Every structure is written in structure tokens, then in C-alpha cells.
Amino acid sequence: MAALDLFGRRWSLRILWELRAGPLGFRPLQKRCDDMSSSVMRQRLTELLDAQVIHQLPDSRYELTPLGQEARHALNPLARWAERWAATIDPQGADHIDDQSASRVSHPDTVGDGAPERGSAD
Amino acid sequence: MAALDLFGRRWSLRILWELRAGPLGFRPLQKRCDDMSSSVMRQRLTELLDAQVIHQLPDSRYELTPLGQEARHALNPLARWAERWAATIDPQGADHIDDQSASRVSHPDTVGDGAPERGSAD
DNA sequence: TCCTCCGTTTCGATTTCCGAAGCGGTCACC
DNA sequence: GGTGACCGCTTCGGAAATCGAAACGGAGGA
Numbered sequence: 001m002a003a004l005d006l007f008g009r010r011w012s013l014r015i016l017w018e019l020r021a022g023p024l025g026f027r028p029l030q031k032r033c034d035d036m037s038s039s040v041m042r043q044r045l046t047e048l049l050d051a052q053v054i055h056q057l058p059d060s061r062y063e064l065t066p067l068g069q070e071a072r073h074a075l076n077p078l079a080r081w082a083e084r085w086a087a088t089i090d091p092q093g094a095d096h097i098d099d100q101s102a103s104r105v106s107h108p109d110t111v112g113d114g115a116p117e118r119g120s121a122d
Numbered sequence: 123m124a125a126l127d128l129f130g131r132r133w134s135l136r137i138l139w140e141l142r143a144g145p146l147g148f149r150p151l152q153k154r155c156d157d158m159s160s161s162v163m164r165q166r167l168t169e170l171l172d173a174q175v176i177h178q179l180p181d182s183r184y185e186l187t188p189l190g191q192e193a194r195h196a197l198n199p200l201a202r203w204a205e206r207w208a209a210t211i212d213p214q215g216a217d218h219i220d221d222q223s224a225s226r227v228s229h230p231d232t233v234g235d236g237a238p239e240r241g242s243a244d
Numbered sequence: 245t246c247c248t249c250c251g252t253t254t255c256g257a258t259t260t261c262c263g264a265a266g267c268g269g270t271c272a273c274c
Numbered sequence: 275g276g277t278g279a280c281c282g283c284t285t286c287g288g289a290a291a292t293c294g295a296a297a298c299g300g301a302g303g304a
């Protein structure tokens with residue numbers, strides 16, 4: 001149950017999701033999360049940190065812990081469902097939904113491809 | 123993405139979860155959801171209804187649609203993760219977590235056992 | 245030096261959520 | 275027929291969460 005409370009908060013799932021491809025700094029992560037407020041961002045980050053779902057690297061970027069990775073993987077079926085769902089409710093033209101909604105979800109898995117988004121190219 | 127928004131709201135996941143064992147009426151469902159406010163309840167119900175995740179029976183109880191059932195199933199890995207998670211952060215004594223938290227999660231699957239909770243025994 | 249990006253905090257405005265009361269309705273029971 | 279218990283659902287004022295933008299000091303590049 002408590003998990004439903006942790007993830008029932010506004011951006012928790014999203015943060016978990018956006019961290020799937022590798023560690024991200026505060027501001028880059030914020031940008032990925034539809035530019036959410038930094039105040040809430042910090043709050044969610046603290047909660048996730050406290051729940052040991054993420055941790056902070058020496059260079060201050062945030063990364064999923066092993067536990068967090070498992071959580072992310074546990075989210076996969078839901079992501080897959082979301083695709084089917086989007087196709088079901090809105091098969092003709094979903095413009096009220098974000099454009100990058102259902103098209104390219106779920107590919108990067110245990111990626112490690114390395115989009116660490118360090119100082120240079122973004 | 124839109125799914126993360128739908129389910130990122132405060133009681134959506136919980137409602138989905140509580141409906142797993144069969145249809146429930148408004149007030150019984152409310153009771154199961156830690157007695158959440160009826161106003162928010164109605165709101166979530168409407169959103170879920172609109173998303174075609176649940177639908178309303180002729181006797182006005184709420185039930186998962188096939189799509190909703192799939193969503194509920196997609197939630198299973200997350201529930202399983204939650205157990206592990208609870209055991210990891212709080213192995214000695216988790217009293218700040220709801221008592222029925224990790225013990226009996228995930229068993230009732232494609233249940234259909236029928237706990238419809240109509241007028242008599244509950 | 246200036247400019248950019250960083251992580252983080254603060255604060256007022258807006259949105260959401262809560263909690264309790266109330267509405268009309270059904271049904272059992274007396 | 276009256277009473278009481280439950281029902282689905284709505285309204286409303288106050289509390290809490292969220293937003294959005296500004297600001298801080300620091301690191302690095304030009």
C-alpha cells in the first residue's frame with residue numbers, strides 16, 4: 001500500500017521513468033519532466049532518496065538504485081498497457097495528449113546506452 | 123505518458139487496485155480507499171470512467187472494464203516490487219506503514235471470486 | 245570579466261484535496 | 275405510513291499540495 005502512496009504523488013512515477021536511461025542532474029531531470037516546479041522536484045527527489053529508490057552520485061547527479069531499477073522494471077507492464085490504452089481510447093487523432101506519448105515508450109530497457117547528458121551536447 | 127498523469131493522481135491507482143476483486147458501489151469503494159473524500163472520489167471515478175478503465179453496472183456499481191483489468195494486471199509487478207521494497211527499507215518493524223501493507227498483496231489475480239458486497243454479508 | 249549552466253531554496257498564487265454536511269432515493273422493518 | 279440505515283452524488287469552506295518564477299552561491303568557458 002505505502003508504495004501506492006509514494007507513487008501516487010504527482011511526479012514520482014515520472015521521475016522514476018525519466019531516470020531509466022541513466023543518471024541525470026537536477027535541472028536536466030526537471031526539463032525532462034515537463035519542466036515541473038523545482039520545489040516539488042526537490043520534494044519528490046527527497047522522498048525518493050529517502051525511500052532508497054534513487055541515490056546521488058558524487059557529481060551530484062541522481063541515479064536509480066538497484067531497488068529503483070527493479071521498480072522501473074516493474075513499471076514496464078504498465079507502460080506497455082499505456083500504449084494499448086492510448087490506441088483504444090483515441091485511435092483516430094490524439095492531439096490533446098502529448099505528442100511523444102505512445103510512440104516510443106518502453107524501448108530503452110536495461111539500456112545503459114549512455115545518455116548521461118553531461119556538460120556538452122543536449 | 124498520459125497514463126502517468128492519470129495514475130499520478132492521488133487515488134487513481136488505489137481505486138484501480140480496490141476494484142480488483144469485483145464491482146463495488148460508491149460508498150463501499152470509498153470505505154475501502156481509506157475513506158477518501160467523496161468529492162475526490164467522484165472526480166477520480168469520472169476520470170477513470172472517461173478513460174474507459176472502469177464502467178458502471180446497471181445497478182450503478184463500478185467495475186473494471188477489460189482494459190481496466192489489463193491495467194490492474196500490469197500493476198502486479200509493481201505490487202510485487204512493493205513487497206520487496208518494504209522488506210528492504212524497513213526490515214525490523216514498519217509501523218508507520220499501513221498494517222495490511224505487504225502481507226497479502228498480489229494473490230487475488232484474475233479472481234472473479236465474487237465479493238460483490240451487495241446488501242447482506244460484508 | 246561576463247555569461248551560462250548548475251543545484252537548491254524561498255515565496256506568493258493557484259489548484260487540488262479533504263472533511264463534513266446535505267440532497268433525494270431505495271429498502272427493510274415495525 | 276413512519277423511521278432508520280444505506281445508497282449515489284453534490285456543495286462548500288478550509289487545509290494542503292503544487293505551481294511558477296525569482297534568487298542564491300558556485301563552477302566553467304569565452
